[in-house]
Amino acid sequence: MSGDPRIEPASTTPALIRNFCIIAHIDHGKSTLADRMLQLTGVVEPRQMKAQYLDRMDIERERGITIKSQAVRMPWEVEGEPYALNMIDTPGHVDFTYEVSRSLAACEGAILLVDAAQGIEAQTLANLYLAMENDLTIIPVLNKIDLPSADPERYAAELAQLIGCDVDDVLRVSGKTGAGVPELLDRVVRDIPAPVGDAEAPTRAMIFDSVYDTYRGVVTYVRVVDGSLKPREKIAMMSTLATHDLLEIGVISPEPIPTKGLGVGEVGYLITGVKDVRQSKVGDTVTLAGRRAQQSLGGYRDPRPMVYSGLFPVDGSDFPVLRDALDKLQLNDASLVYEPESSVALGFGFRCGYLGLLHLEIVRDRLEREFGLDLISTAPNVVYEVEMEDGKVHVVTNPSEFPGGKIAQVREPVVKASILVPSEFIGTVMELCQERRGIMGTMNYLSETRVEMHYTLPLAEVVFDFFDQLKSRTRGYGSLDYEPAGDQSADLVKVDILLQGEQVDAFSAVVHKDKAYSYGVMMVGKLKGLIDRQQFEIPIQAAIGSRVIARETIRAIRKDVLAKCYGGDISRKRKLLEKQKAGKKRMKNIGSVEVPPEAFIAALSTADDGSDKGKKK
Numbered sequence: 001m002s003g004d005p006r007i008e009p010a011s012t013t014p015a016l017i018r019n020f021c022i023i024a025h026i027d028h029g030k031s032t033l034a035d036r037m038l039q040l041t042g043v044v045e046p047r048q049m050k051a052q053y054l055d056r057m058d059i060e061r062e063r064g065i066t067i068k069s070q071a072v073r074m075p076w077e078v079e080g081e082p083y084a085l086n087m088i089d090t091p092g093h094v095d096f097t098y099e100v101s102r103s104l105a106a107c108e109g110a111i112l113l114v115d116a117a118q119g120i121e122a123q124t125l126a127n128l129y130l131a132m133e134n135d136l137t138i139i140p141v142l143n144k145i146d147l148p149s150a151d152p153e154r155y156a157a158e159l160a161q162l163i164g165c166d167v168d169d170v171l172r173v174s175g176k177t178g179a180g181v182p183e184l185l186d187r188v189v190r191d192i193p194a195p196v197g198d199a200e201a202p203t204r205a206m207i208f209d210s211v212y213d214t215y216r217g218v219v220t221y222v223r224v225v226d227g228s229l230k231p232r233e234k235i236a237m238m239s240t241l242a243t244h245d246l247l248e249i250g251v252i253s254p255e256p257i258p259t260k261g262l263g264v265g266e267v268g269y270l271i272t273g274v275k276d277v278r279q280s281k282v283g284d285t286v287t288l289a290g291r292r293a294q295q296s297l298g299g300y301r302d303p304r305p306m307v308y309s310g311l312f313p314v315d316g317s318d319f320p321v322l323r324d325a326l327d328k329l330q331l332n333d334a335s336l337v338y339e340p341e342s343s344v345a346l347g348f349g350f351r352c353g354y355l356g357l358l359h360l361e362i363v364r365d366r367l368e369r370e371f372g373l374d375l376i377s378t379a380p381n382v383v384y385e386v387e388m389e390d391g392k393v394h395v396v397t398n399p400s401e402f403p404g405g406k407i408a409q410v411r412e413p414v415v416k417a418s419i420l421v422p423s424e425f426i427g428t429v430m431e432l433c434q435e436r437r438g439i440m441g442t443m444n445y446l447s448e449t450r451v452e453m454h455y456t457l458p459l460a461e462v463v464f465d466f467f468d469q470l471k472s473r474t475r476g477y478g479s480l481d482y483e484p485a486g487d488q489s490a491d492l493v494k495v496d497i498l499l500q501g502e503q504v505d506a507f508s509a510v511v512h513k514d515k516a517y518s519y520g521v522m523m524v525g526k527l528k529g530l531i532d533r534q535q536f537e538i539p540i541q542a543a544i545g546s547r548v549i550a551r552e553t554i555r556a557i558r559k560d561v562l563a564k565c566y567g568g569d570i571s572r573k574r575k576l577l578e579k580q581k582a583g584k585k586r587m588k589n590i591g592s593v594e595v596p597p598e599a600f601i602a603a604l605s606t607a608d609d610g611s612d613k614g615k616k617k
């Protein structure tokens, strides 16, 4: 602890510890409020303060979103007692729900933060439900009361009704000006229970985050439930039984400060010299190798990719750089999976699996930025299960590998979506969900004007531009949250795009039978506009199996062979034209279509246009 006067070393008595997190819909001001708390508790000096102190990655700061959770310990005195408040910052995006739920499991209480100008949104509810499942004490708080458009009266009533408390219990703060923040910290101490655990029992600590640091290897964030952890002990991971030496242990305040250990209820970090986050998995339980706990804390699962997409370097010679870059990135991102893939159109690349589209975008962004790569990603798709008539089941993560032949059934993943809108948009949302093959569930009125609608939707219909459509059709008022809900069988087919009879693998897509035709027409139309005319005619076709469903033709450039033939004999003209035709026929057989890579890139980038905008949900 190196004599830092601000906080006691480790093993503060649990009675003086409060572990809490802030949960909110995206952009409701979590990080800004966290910044104010850091300042107010003196953890960060005013001159060191920068906006969103806890969002350390450049991308996070630029995009203003939190990707990785972080935990900070802050001292706060109430009635002369020195408390240690552990604040765990959680990501708010639906792609990272698993990380949110692990962070919640490390706390006893949660600040439910709601923008006083916006009111309750879909993620407010989703996070609230997660917090309730974890039995957390909830402190309802309205933020941004400094905004002229804030309507705290109205939203305090809404919030009180939602969680069943008194309107007066809803705190009002401004993360921007700091108003109400000291009172909020007092409430944290007063309302949130102190952690309980058995100091004598075999050690159990839950991993709620792990990040890769270039200099220090993997830094693992834990919350100790029972027993304690001390430097130089040998620890064991309960899911893998792997053992590691504990090289350093400490708390974050807001920089890492080594301590003599961590006791019951404490939150801190461990460093073991492990180089790969996959060996230190979120949700796993840490125990001591010499005195193992019998039962893990539970709740651990492997992250499962929901969306796949091909990633190719624009310059083919960058392939080894891309491979290295992915290897390095995976050290830091346990949920990223990839395997080599080759495409006729795009050359060598990787098929990558992501938690969702935001995750995809972040990975691609980081690869381009941190490794100087220029990349193309193919249109994202979900994972399909194809059951053949002979009972064999194929798991398809790449549409071009969708099997032909006798198919008994195709299954696709579905999600349970919760959509929050002002009641005037109910009809609009129903229409949108119907277009996307949604099945309506229940509908709850949260207040007179706000409704929560439940739908079961195919994931494939949600991941593309669903959120953008929802936003634009509800004039920005709609919000969406969803969680996986198994799979369903559906009438899905593979549509191939053929250029002069040759299949272009990167454009194959699995779509619903009813949408196959419009997808085909759209793709052939788009390609027609992108490929230059050549000496011979080029057919562009969309096909399901051997059945062509759409066709465009790029007409040949015809040299005017009659230019020098003034007037004269019609048979001579005809002869010249015949000769030209024969020449072209020959050319068509031997010549191949010259398609500039830019045409592929353009066609692909517009194909996933909608998805690219789905940054914030």
Ligand SMILES: Nc1nc2c(ncn2[C@@H]2O[C@H](COP(=O)(O)OP(=O)(O)OP(=O)(O)O)[C@@H](O)[C@H]2O)c(=O)[nH]1
Pocket (backbone or CB within 6 Å): 024, 025, 026, 027, 028, 029, 030, 031, 032, 033, 064, 065, 066, 091, 092, 093, 143, 144, 145, 146, 147, 173, 174, 175, 176, 177
């Ligand atoms: N006027 C006003 N603006 C605020 C206040 N708190 C936050 N903001 C603004 O709201 C926006 C979102 O704030 P963030 O703190 O980044 O929101 P967040 O909830 O942490 O967002 P994610 O990290 O992406 O989940 C920023 O532009 C802030 O400047 C406040 O109390 N008053």
